[in-house]
Amino acid sequence: MAEQSGAEYLSRALDAYGVTAVFLVPTTLSATLVTMERETGIARIVTHGEKAAAYMADGYARATGRPGICMAQNIGGANLAAGLRDAYLGSSPVIALTGGPYEYSRGRNYYQEIEDFPLFKPVTKSSRQVFDVTRLPDQLDQAFRDATTGQPGPAHLELAGHTGDVVENQSFEAPVPRSGVRRVPAIRIAPEPAAIARAADAIRRARRPVIVAGGGVRASGAGAEVVALAERLGAPIATSLNGKDTVPADHPLAIGIPGLYARASANQILLEADLVLYVGSKTGSQVTLTWQVPPPDTLVVHLDIEPTELGRHYPQTIPIVADARLGLDALRAALSYVDPGGTADWVARARRLGERWSAGLEETAPRDAEPMRPETLVSELGRLLPDNALVVADTGHAGMWTGGYLDLAAADQGYIRAAGSLGWGLPAGIGAQIARPDAQVVVFTGDGGLFYHLAELETAARWNVPLVVVVNDNRSLNQEINPYTVAYGGSLTGRHHELWHFQDLDLAAVANSLGVTGIRVTRARDLEPAIARAVAINGPVLIDVVTDIDAIAPKGTAARATD
Known part of the structure; x- marks a missing residue:
């Protein structure tokens, strides 16, 4: 030695x-x-x-x-x-x-x-x-x-x-460790058979079940398994933000993200559920809208690798401690004789609520609105993403817009997001692109998030990291409009702009000065050629998309559907 x-x-x-x-x-x-x-x-x-x-x-x-x-x-x-x-x-x-x-x-x-x-x-x-x-x-x-x-x-x-x-x-x-990639999950934990039996019995009796796939499904590589279980049960399937890329957005059972950064229809569906199966989710305040969606008395089956999370927030919890993939496989085997036709009316109800939400999108955010609405930017981005895109979303409005309005349908598309640190998006995207040269990383952030670590554009240029940074440029931290409106007594007066307005800068020019290709977009019809140009460039690109300063991302509510 x-x-x-x-x-x-x-x-x-x-x-x-x-x-x-x-x-x-x-x-x-x-x-x-x-x-x-x-x-x-x-x-x-x-x-x-x-x-x-x-x-x-x-x-x-x-x-x-x-x-x-x-x-x-x-x-x-x-x-x-x-x-x-x-x-x-x-x-x-x-x-x-x-x-x-x-x-x-x-x-x-x-x-x-x-x-x-x-x-x-x-x-x-x-x-x-x-x-x-x-x-x-x-x-x-x-x-x-x-x-x-x-x-x-x-x-x-x-x-x-x-x-x-x-x-x-x-x-x-000392000997050097034997070669072997360390990764998550390092050890897969199998579920206890008795826990699976109890959970399967409860799920079998449910008439309005919903599955919520969390980040643990992503970490376990269990997206296919959670979809297969949903199909067997005939259960609508939602995801947390951390689990967004585990279920294809165009799957007929997919209902989107519930909770705070939510689609209204997803919350409406969970409010009517008689059983919710959480897989790899902490049931924290964001995905449950501070434990209102679903209501606290809802029957819950909770499958997670961390036992301290089970039953933490929902008293009527049937716990399963397991790796997501192994736990889902065991549940699917135990539920092999379930008739998905028993939930056909429930699935149809979920589909109607989702279609109603989608139909209202054009009314609230016309595609040809000037200045551009962020809903248009994000929905168009989803349509234009390459099949190997990995979207890296910042927090705040970036998380809200992508959570509610970005659809990922291609099998190889992915999504990761900040857990709460504004400015995380750009450096995290650089790290993700360096780790995954096979993917096209697309960072989605606002100008407020970009400014936190603007200097890292130079890092991307120095290493020729071929990521695409899409900036929702509203010249502000306009997520603060509502808090400051309340603080000013109901309407924005005085020098309120000092607290949330930025200069109107050409961020594409700033990017160019740091060695990154900059593209400025002011109209929705110019997004498609901008994205096409960006992904064709062998190096970092920033697309500065000018949007409506008054456009505020809607937060989830616990309002039930009216019919």
């Missing part, structure tokens, strides 16, 4: 685990990065901020299921921790590597030194310190295990030395 440095071990181990890129702000783990260049094909992506590095690692992880790696010295540790918030909320397998105080300097007012380690606790599944290189192999392996087993999530290792240099420069004897 040959002696090697900590830097050599870390580089070789990451390569063995299937890592293809790391995201960082220098200076950190310098010797490791040099070893990567000399011995591996791992790309070393230098970003313009630690949060952006974390977001890129997050996009990489969500696009592939493989852990995304981000790095920072201890001076940037707090910023990196802040960037893990979205990965934690989105159950994304990100691994953060940071430096830490030297033993001789700890607590002595060393220049720029603070104890960053506690900041990682609330945004990770595990956070550990490595003081000696002999502990690097087991702690790195455990970080990968923590990130990919059970409900995925971030893990953190603090390596001794401001840049991790203490651990990097120590030498020891």
Whole structure:
């Protein structure tokens, strides 16, 4: 067994685990990065901020299921921790590597030194310190295990030395891990037969069942299984935002997204359900509209890999602890004799409510409206996306518009979205495109989201990352119209514009100045040639789409259908 440095071990181990890129702000783990260049094909992506590095690692992880790696010295540790918030909320397998105080300097007012380690606790599944290189192999392996087993999530290792240099420069004897890609789900957990029997019995008796597919279905690769179960039962099928790409939008049983970022018809259907089967969903406030959709007394079957989520919000819950794919296979086997004709009237009811919602779209957002309505932008985007598109949506209005109005029908189209951090979209899209060169990544964000990490357009240009960034450019943070209207006493007066208006900038010109091809669109009919041009360019493109500043995305309600 040959002696090697900590830097050599870390580089070789990451390569063995299937890592293809790391995201960082220098200076950190310098010797490791040099070893990567000399011995591996791992790309070393230098970003313009630690949060952006974390977001890129997050996009990489969500696009592939493989852990995304981000790095920072201890001076940037707090910023990196802040960037893990979205990965934690989105159950994304990100691994953060940071430096830490030297033993001789700890607590002595060393220049720029603070104890960053506690900041990682609330945004990770595990956070550990490595003081000696002999502990690097087991702690790195455990970080990968923590990130990919059970409900995925971030893990953190603090390596001794401001840049991790203490651990990097120590030498020891240790075998490099055997090659093998680490990814989600690392371990598939089979359901208990008795739990399946109880759930199947309840589902068999339901006359108005609905299935809600969450992010756990996506992580498990169980989209085909959830659709097959819906077809067997004759059950309308909804998705959370995190599970949006698990069910083709044109499937006759698909009803869209319920909850807060919802289609009104999806909420109406869940409000009438007599049983809801949640698969791989936390039943959090967003997908349930603060536990109003469905009502709290609804009978629920909840299949999830994380047992602490089962029954958390709905008292009448039949729990199944399992990997989504294995659990769905077991349910389908147990329900082999169900007659889907028993729910035919219910399926027809769901279809009518969905058609009514769709019919009203042209009335509220005419396609030829000027300035363009975001509903038109997003529905047209869905029509024009290439078959291999992976849509990366920012939070806020970007999540609302794409959640309600973007349809993904092609089998290879995907969707990932921010769990709450505005500005996540651009860096996450860069990470996703680097991870998935086989896909066409399309970022959907607003000008408010773009400005957070605008400098990362230079990163995309420097690495010639061929993503397409579509900007809903309304020159504002117009999601704040309603809160400020209330705060001003019912109408916007005084200098309200100071709180939510931006300058009217040509963002295409800004993109061009940073080495990214910029295209400006002001009319709906110009979207198709702009998208066609963008996907044909071998490099990053930003499409600046000018839209109506007064267009506010509708939030979901708990209003029932009137007929």
